Amino acid sequence: MSGILKSSIARKVVMALSGLFLVLFLLQHFLINFTSVFSATTFNEVSHFMGSNFFVQFLLQPILILGVIIHFVLGFVLEYNNRKARVKKYVRFNGSANSTWMSRNMIWTGLVVLAFLVLHFYDFWFPEIIHKYIQVHPEDPTRYYGETVAKFTDPVRTLLYVISFIFLSLHLLHGFSSSFQSVGWHEKFYKGMRGATVAFSILIPLGFIFIAVYHYFNQV
Template sequence: MAKSALLKSSLAKKYWMAFTGLFLCLFLVGHLAGNLQLLAAGEGARDQFNEYALFMTTNPIVRVLSIVTFASILFHVIDGIILTVNNRKARPEGYVSFKPSTNSKWSSRNMGILGTVILAFIIIHLINFWGQMKFGGLDDTVYQTANGETVKDLYTLTIRTFQDAEMGLIWAIIYLIAMIAIGFHLYHGFGSGFQSLGINHPKYNTFVRRVGVGFAIIVPLLFAIIPFYIYFVLEKI
């Protein structure tokens, strides 16, 4: 019983949701740390970012982590869909009048919609950068590493994307919208993850809640600043 309990039960689905969600929070921190390097200006910026990109694509530990990240996203999405479908089934006949706004926060009730927006964004984001890195599009800009290898120049790709005369600002706005969605998703998801894993104690709840709110505001905000910074502030290349 115990084994199937950990795979099939409603609670198990919640654990996986929480576990993958919280892992993805960690991923966001790592990703943000890398991206913030884009705010740097001057000659060294390109070298620094590309070296970082190289490290991220070649280091075996990072590679494993990136696979885990992709798996987590996939799992989080599939699990989320299953949960949503189950939850719909649990109330086949709805209310004529239903006022959930009186008893719960908007973000907590719309994790599915927020998640869908985020998923769409992830796809766009991957096409924009990861796809370009993997499957061409960067042939005109290559970067010579310290070891003398030639790799694709992700820095230039990024800066050009957001400095594009036609699309640059649009991209920035799309990214902003996505970051707002992530913000709301985190606003509920961070604390919710702890609750689902059973981490709830009157002594520490306030702390967890504050960290969650801080995380939900600061992380997406910093992410969202980058495209606008590149478009408006950074020297054009």
């Protein structure tokens, strides 16, 4: 831990690993949510399994929350240190000539993604915790689909989800591929992965947007 706090390289590696872990969760989350488009029964079955499985609830879920905290905290620490370390102003150094818009604005796209996570926790995770562990309702394995699609009856909330996933795509377009560099992948393997990370960074957020828009218009 002291090494992570003192070494910028160690912080970048841990941030990259936590980011790659969150990418895996994002894919799993998308695959589950996408079932809601074509089968309420399948979505209920998968959601019930995830919501009642001890391994998922009490091991993977805390690890996921810890991964989110580590990723964003280290992101802010690295951004603060990078800004503090800059001696030359942009008047003398044209940052846009050597980097993409996504790489220069990771902190801002990250803040939007963090705000979305807060909204997502407010919409889904907190109500689920209250339902199961505070109000202690009897388990209903058919409730998940109705509770999920009801969130998308509100056009403002649906629009916020769409905007958030656009910013998530921008964040991933730089962060996903650069994570492989941070963990030491050889340049030739990195170049081979670049196309796959770009496709993932565009298609998965678009998939989430499609799910939100589909459920909104399906209820109008």
